[in-house]
Amino acid sequence: MNPSGDGGVAASPNGDDEERSDDATPRSGAEPGPYMVARPFEGLFEGSNGRYYTDWQVRERHRTGEWRLCIRQRTPDRRLVETGDGALLLLTPTDADALPAGVEIRVADGCARVVDTRRRVSE
Incomplete structure (x- = not known):
C-alpha cells in the first residue's frame, strides 16, 4: 500500500x-x-522499540489485552502502554511520509498494518 x-x-x-x-x-x-x-488508517505511531503501528494495530492490541494503556498525554499526543511481557512502550504519532525505506502500510480485509521488510541483522 x-x-x-x-x-x-x-x-x-x-x-x-x-x-x-x-x-x-x-x-x-x-x-x-x-x-x-x-487513507485506510487514521493514525500511525512510532514505538520506542523502533517499530511502527497503525491505529488499528494499537486498538487490536488493547482489545485483546496484549497491551494495557498506562497513561495518555493529549498535547503532544503520546501513549505509554504495558506490553504482554511487562515492558513499557511509548507510542508517538508520526506521519506516513516519515516511514523509513522498507517499512510500508498494507491493507487487507479493511485492516491497515505496518509491515517492516527491512533486513534484520542476526544476533
Whole structure:
C-alpha cells in the first residue's frame, strides 16, 4: 500500500465508493473534479522499540489485552502502554511520509498494518 494516496478508492458524490485512477477522474460518469483519497488508517505511531503501528494495530492490541494503556498525554499526543511481557512502550504519532525505506502500510480485509521488510541483522 502506498500511503501517499496514489490510486485507490474515492468517495463519489452519491456516497458510493468507486475505483480512482491516478488522474483522479471518476469512472462512474460523475463530474470531474479534485478528489481526496482517504487513507485506510487514521493514525500511525512510532514505538520506542523502533517499530511502527497503525491505529488499528494499537486498538487490536488493547482489545485483546496484549497491551494495557498506562497513561495518555493529549498535547503532544503520546501513549505509554504495558506490553504482554511487562515492558513499557511509548507510542508517538508520526506521519506516513516519515516511514523509513522498507517499512510500508498494507491493507487487507479493511485492516491497515505496518509491515517492516527491512533486513534484520542476526544476533
